[in-house]
Amino acid sequence: MQTEQSNGVVSKPVYQPVELNPKSSFHLFIAEQNVTPAMQSLYDHCLKDKKVTVSSDASDPELLKSLACFPLVGTLYLAGTEPFIWRVASYARQAGLRPDQMLMMTPVTRERHLFCCHCYQITEGVTYSPFICAGCGLSLEVTDHFARLHSAYFGYQANAEDRANLPERREVS
Amino acid sequence: MRVAPKDIQSFRDDFTYSNSAEAIERFPFPFAEDEYRYSVNMEPHLPKGGEGSAYEKFLDIDEHYLSEMAEREMVLNEMPHRCLAMAHMDLACWDMVERVMVSLSEDYPDYFSLTREGDRWSWENKLLNIKDQFTFGDSSSLPMPPLDYIGRQVQGDFALLDQREGDLFLDAGIITCPADWSLAFDAGMSFKEWHGPVPMAHSEGIFDRALKYLIAIPVGKPVRRLNWTLTVNARMDTSPEKYHEWGHERTSVTPENVGEKVYLRVEVQVLDRMPRSNAMMFSIRTYLLSLEDLVTNKEWAVRMHRAMKTLPEPLINYKGLTRFHGTVVDYLSQFDPLN
Numbered sequence: 001m002q003t004e005q006s007n008g009v010v011s012k013p014v015y016q017p018v019e020l021n022p023k024s025s026f027h028l029f030i031a032e033q034n035v036t037p038a039m040q041s042l043y044d045h046c047l048k049d050k051k052v053t054v055s056s057d058a059s060d061p062e063l064l065k066s067l068a069c070f071p072l073v074g075t076l077y078l079a080g081t082e083p084f085i086w087r088v089a090s091y092a093r094q095a096g097l098r099p100d101q102m103l104m105m106t107p108v109t110r111e112r113h114l115f116c117c118h119c120y121q122i123t124e125g126v127t128y129s130p131f132i133c134a135g136c137g138l139s140l141e142v143t144d145h146f147a148r149l150h151s152a153y154f155g156y157q158a159n160a161e162d163r164a165n166l167p168e169r170r171e172v173s
Numbered sequence: 174m175r176v177a178p179k180d181i182q183s184f185r186d187d188f189t190y191s192n193s194a195e196a197i198e199r200f201p202f203p204f205a206e207d208e209y210r211y212s213v214n215m216e217p218h219l220p221k222g223g224e225g226s227a228y229e230k231f232l233d234i235d236e237h238y239l240s241e242m243a244e245r246e247m248v249l250n251e252m253p254h255r256c257l258a259m260a261h262m263d264l265a266c267w268d269m270v271e272r273v274m275v276s277l278s279e280d281y282p283d284y285f286s287l288t289r290e291g292d293r294w295s296w297e298n299k300l301l302n303i304k305d306q307f308t309f310g311d312s313s314s315l316p317m318p319p320l321d322y323i324g325r326q327v328q329g330d331f332a333l334l335d336q337r338e339g340d341l342f343l344d345a346g347i348i349t350c351p352a353d354w355s356l357a358f359d360a361g362m363s364f365k366e367w368h369g370p371v372p373m374a375h376s377e378g379i380f381d382r383a384l385k386y387l388i389a390i391p392v393g394k395p396v397r398r399l400n401w402t403l404t405v406n407a408r409m410d411t412s413p414e415k416y417h418e419w420g421h422e423r424t425s426v427t428p429e430n431v432g433e434k435v436y437l438r439v440e441v442q443v444l445d446r447m448p449r450s451n452a453m454m455f456s457i458r459t460y461l462l463s464l465e466d467l468v469t470n471k472e473w474a475v476r477m478h479r480a481m482k483t484l485p486e487p488l489i490n491y492k493g494l495t496r497f498h499g500t501v502v503d504y505l506s507q508f509d510p511l512n
Contacts, residue, residue: 011362011369099338117355117413120254138417145370149361154370156413160420161496 009144012153013082015106020046024075028066030088032056032080038105039079058087067095075101082107083124086151110173113152114142122152128171130158142172176225178238178284178300184350185244190407192466196236200462201227202470203399203439207479209488211379215386218395218443227441230280231395232273232327233458238300241328241350244409248349249325252414254357256321258333258345265333265345266319267310268447269454273323298326320347329441329458332356334364336388336451343367350409350459352402352438353416353493372487387444387453395445400457402492403501404438407461411438426497431504432465435497437477464504474508481505 020027020042027050029035029043035054043052055063067088070076076092078085085104092102112126114133121135129142133155140155147154159166176196182189192200199222221228227235248255258266274296278287288295292309303326307314315322324331324347332346341364348356359367364384371380390396404411405422426434441458468474481502489498506512 009369011366115358117358118415118417120357143370145358146366147358147360147362148366150358154355154358154413157417157420160417161423162421 009146011146012144013086013104013146015104018042018077018103018105021075021103024073025049026071026074027051027077028053028070028074029077030055030063030079032058032084032108036079036105036108039077042077058084058091063088064091064095067092067097070095070097070101075103077103077105079105079108081109081111083113083151086148090148090151112142112172113150114140114155115147115150115152116140117154117156122150123155126153126172128169130167130169131155139166141167176236178234179236180239181243182237182240183244184240184407184409185247188407190237190240190461192462193236195225197462197466197469199225199227199235200467201399201439201441201460202467202473202476203401203437204473204476204480207476208483209480209485211373211377215383215396215398215444218397218445227460228397231276231443232280232329232456233441234277234281234284234328238328241409242301242325245325245347245349248410249321249347255349255412255414256318256324256347257356257360258318258320259335259361262333262335262345262450262452263312263319264310265335265447265450265452265454266312268449268452269331269333270319270323271309272445272447272454273327277327301326320345329456332455332457333447334453334455336453339388340364341384341387341453348412351412351457352400352404352440352459353411353413355413357414370491372491373485390444390446390453392446392448395443397441397443400440400442402438403494403497404436404461405434405497407436407463409459409461423493423496426500428500428503431497431500432468433463435464435501436461437464437467464501468505468508471508474505475510478502478505478509478512 025048027046027048029039029052031039031054033056053063053066078088089102110127114123114126114131116133116135118138119136121133123134126142130139131142133140138157139159141158143154145154184190227233274287277285284300286297294309295306297304312319330348330350332343334341335344343359343362346356365380368380405426408419411419439460443456445454447454467477489495
């Protein structure tokens with residue numbers, strides 16, 4: 001199967017420190033549930049036209065509306081869990097935003113969504129590997145291969161080759 | 174002489190799949206050097222090797238045609254999501270319909286025929302007893318979506334890559350015999366994302382160079398490359414979707430059965446620019462050859478041994494060979510005089 005390498009799987013997102021885009025004349029801050037201290041600091045330092053939206057649901061109609069009329073000169077800042085950030089980003093892409101208009105802040109937890117390649121179900125709150133699939137119940141190896149469309153990591157049965165030999169539990173970061 | 178399609182054999186359960194002497198002779202053996210190393214290894218997809226060669230025609234139809242089409246139907250009946258096309262890929266799907274129908278009917282007139290009167294097309298596939306009339310570009314005029322329709326009539330997996338933002342996106346495909354990757358998961362990914370799990374090549378800059386090369390390919394100048402792995406049993410569908418069913422076979426290789434149980438799996442990959450959509454048609458034509466058939470060619474046996482012996486550890490793991498790689502090298506060593 002697709003094994004992880006010490007030099008890293010390229011599809012795994014890397015989050016750089018986020019700074020205000022000085023070229024932008026409109027700044028939209030979207031946070032999941034709470035505005036994080038890092039986002040609050042950015043917001044406080046932003047002296048241009050700005051707006052904050054807090055939503056626990058990436059498909060919130062108000063949120064989608066603000067993306068639909070997003071200006072070309074705007075920058076979008078995203079904070080929350082990784083699945084939330086990427087789901088909003090995916091809606092933003094559909095609304096016509098360019099990748100360079102979206103700045104993602106380091107996710108607030110290391111919990112992952114895990115895509116089971118056997119039953120296609122997504123299991124939430126994954127912090128270690130192997131992890132039991134909520135759909136089919138198999139023990140899944142949690143990889144670093146990330147699909148933005150699913151906002152989830154790739155998982156496959158950890159002991160398919162030798163049922164008696166389940167890999168030792170390890171934390172994923 | 175080309176090998177004609179023969180009766181249906183199986184790629185699962187009782188594994189009746191076999192290669193004739195002619196099929197062994199024309200097998201696209203992938204190792205050009207004794208030592209294995211990574212390279213972009215692309216060349217123009219032009220005829221090579223003369224009459225009957227696997228590279229003679231744009232699309233290779235061989236003795237396994239009926240078997241592979243029967244296998245594809247079984248996979249799709251069970252898992253329809255193994256064929257998918259995002260809405261914006263409709264035109265690319267029709268590009269592919271044209272490319273496949275035109276080349277098959279020109280290269281194999283005994284098996285396939287195409288008549289075009291404007292948008293009114295008549296297609297006949299004598300091997301599968303299919304005869305349809307349809308309006309080119311009108312998906313409702315076909316009995317199933319265009320990618321599904323044509324994909325069930327041609328050997329090999331097909332992916333359609335949308336080109337935008339200087340990148341290629343995996344936005345459509347019919348993938349029933351993958352070497353361990355999932356279309357459902359990788360759908361929509363950029364070139365580097367879907368190659369994410371491949372070791373070594375990223376740091377060596379291979380994907381940067383390959384992508385630059387691929388996005389510049391013009392219409393009418395297809396290129397090809399070979400890829401390979403080893404598969405236990407003649408299993409076409411080595412998909413992650415089914416890994417929980419076939420994974421255990423990797424523990425079944427012994428010094429006694431390695432020659433008949435382990436297959437060299439070669440993919441002839443062709444990248445061809447589509448004229449209307451500007452998409453890239455990426456065909457992945459898979460060939461399977463058991464080691465005991467492979468070693469009937471003395472040169473291949475020696476080279477195979479040396480390539481396997483020098484395979485870097487990260488690739489052994491990535492290709493899933495860890496459990497039986499040593500057994501393969503030991504078996505092949507008896508055919509190498511320098512050993």
